[in-house]
Amino acid sequence: MQDAISWIRHGALNYICTRLSVPPAEAWGVVTFYHLLATGPRPAAVVHVCDDIACRLNGADQLCRDLESRLGHAVHRSPYLGQCDQGSAALVTKAGPDADRFVLAPTSADDVAGALSVRTVPTVPKVPRVGASASGARIVRRMTVVDATSLASYRQHGGYAALAKAIAIGPAAVIAEVSAARLLGRGGAAFPTGRKWEAVAREPAQPHFVVCNADESEPGTFKDRVLMEQDPFAVIEAMTICGIATGSACGFIYIRGEYPESEAAIGEAITQARAAGLLGPRVAGSHHAFEIEIRRGGGAYICGEETALFSSIEGKRGEPRSKPPYSAQHGLFGQPTVVNNVETLVNVLDILTEGGAQWAKTGTAGSTGTRMFCLSGHVARPGLYEIECGQTLRHAIELAGGVPGGRALQAVLLGGAAGTFVGPDALEMPLSFEGARAANATLGSGVIMVFDETADLMDTLARIAQFFRDESCGQCVPCRVGTVRQEELLRRRDPGSGTGDPGTVLLNELGQAMRDASICGLGQTAASAIESAFANISSLKGARP
């Protein structure tokens, strides 16, 4: 309905409720939860302009103001759109007979105005910037050469060899290989993938589900989008292997609503794979059945949290659930569910073709393999860089061309809004889970956002606080009210300073309570970037509110 008339008409919602036997009050709760769904009339063509932290460094605020004065209420400021490698970004949604959704990145006020008025879609080829360190090129190897729209091209470049091997060696051996590789989840929590798969495979309750978390909403992260757009078959193949290994016949890939191009690429890949018998009741002629369905997110950062993602797939408000019970026992629809990030899954292909033990020779003892790092902000060549675990932060920033214009580095944000700020003194930090932990930082989802000496970090911190305020689901008190108070404390006019300052005390206590008492990771990490900035960045040390 959003695609048809650009908003959820009330009578139509009631009709949907009648057909689906859903209480209208609950449906209303769901519709008002997702920010891409409108509950009142609005223009057929609407643009969502990213004004999140990286885009702000590139003048997003001015772009938004220009557009708001030119186009009025067809312009919506949007949280993070996942295009940090491009510089600026806008998601255009058109409803009606010419319904369409596409992303303009990089973009300008003229581009957006043009795209809103013309009937046809401008096809601006978006060039992803992808690189790798000398020892790191694994995933990007195929990504840069394969034709993303062709199964034949994917096969030519080694595609579906891993699935053939998985079918030949059987589920238990697949899990053994993944465990031997000591692969850790790439979504941020760094949970051992092998252990997760094994736990689900062991559960007697049926059916089991595979969920691929492609709701990449952490500000500064765009690796999963580039992966899905450049190498969609790899994601499909890896999900299929996961399904076989864990005894699941049904997989869901939850793609955020801000990624129409990813959704199209994955959709096309699923269609081709199904036609070739690589999905369906007999995967590649074996006795394993596996199907994949796409679910589109409605615009909610919280749905990247795995239990909120389950709620969202189930058609509810994207509210996280308490853990325990864990998803391996009680996940999607209350069934044993394995949920993995896109990058994590794609790593499984090389693990199978090379063998887990061999694969684990790359990287460090605690962090095997390579990682996709999303470099953005004040670097010469923002983009996606694949780097062997254990290389230094300095190396990553140099790969992206370093800070441009000879300016000095002020700070680096690792892991996104839920991550940590580090100062120039942390450049020798190894990019591995244990290296980050030793430096009291986190790699999170692979964000490396660079701020030079000209950046206004207080503005960035206030935007991060606003992000959490906007994205809190509202379920628990520490996060619902705490994120609001955090932003208010950061934006107050007369910031005090010093350790005895009541504002400092209050912000510290608030951060501690949010971390300790919130239900899910959103509230638990809502203060971490802000606290780390005041602790680690010298320019902010005197200015602590």
Place this chain on the structure above:
Amino acid sequence: MSHDEISFHLPPPATAIPAPPPQPAPTMVPLTIDGRAIEVAAGSTLIDACKTLDITIPTLCYLETLTPVNACRVCVVEVEGARVLAPACSRQVEAGMVVQSRSARVDLSRKVVLELLGSSVDLSTAPGLSEMMAEYGARPERFQEVIGSASAVSSVAKPIKIDNDLYVRDYGKCVLCYKCVEACGTDAQHTFAIAVAGRGFNAHISTELDVPLPDSACVYCGNCIAVCPTGALMATPEFELRKAGEWRPETQAVTDTICPYCDVGCTLTVHVQDQQIVKVTSPFDNDVTRGNLCVKGRFGFEYVNK
């Protein structure tokens, strides 16, 4: 035309109600709370376990008759080895758990949560809240003192909704405990007239499309009023008396009786002030009602007052 013989049969003699099949004894789980070792049945929650030791855990969104939603977070306790605090209302006991019901971390979280609520919600009619605030040293006014102006401290204040004769909805007093939604939904009434809408700080209890109550699916059972912990939902007589400054619970006579309307036989607790019935509730531990009533039992008392 022949007449059929009119026959009359006595009902069969009453038989004893069959006893439920014997249940296996529950598995007992050993754990330690505040240094005291106890064993409780598997599947119990931490709050159940604390109760057996007479340890009181403060709660807002918890009620024995409803599924715990663990949204308010004042019941958090410290579980040794866990990264974050655990909600006692829903966390089930595990063998060997070592729990602190009070610790510096627990007290800080409870204090801040109460301050966050106190600074954003009108808690003036929430029973027991001021005592809870005092116990944890919560000073909600801290936020205004630091932030400066009262207008910069957001609150959920909004106009009172009076759109029917039976009850008043003042969502400026709502702490979003989800109890009314549960009572209206699968935990009691199965009417589904209300749900949480919006997100984050704008999340609120709403009818479908935010229509007035008479246009919604509401059947006026008032079970939401019964479970509301802050007085955001209030029956009209109580609201009017409070407005006039004449609500005096300490002078009220409270009497249990049986509802006269149908043959279910619900227990009613009648609250009488100045020879007038001012409120009807039902005990939460009653086997028949579990605190729930229907529109007649809860609101059909005006004829007595006349």
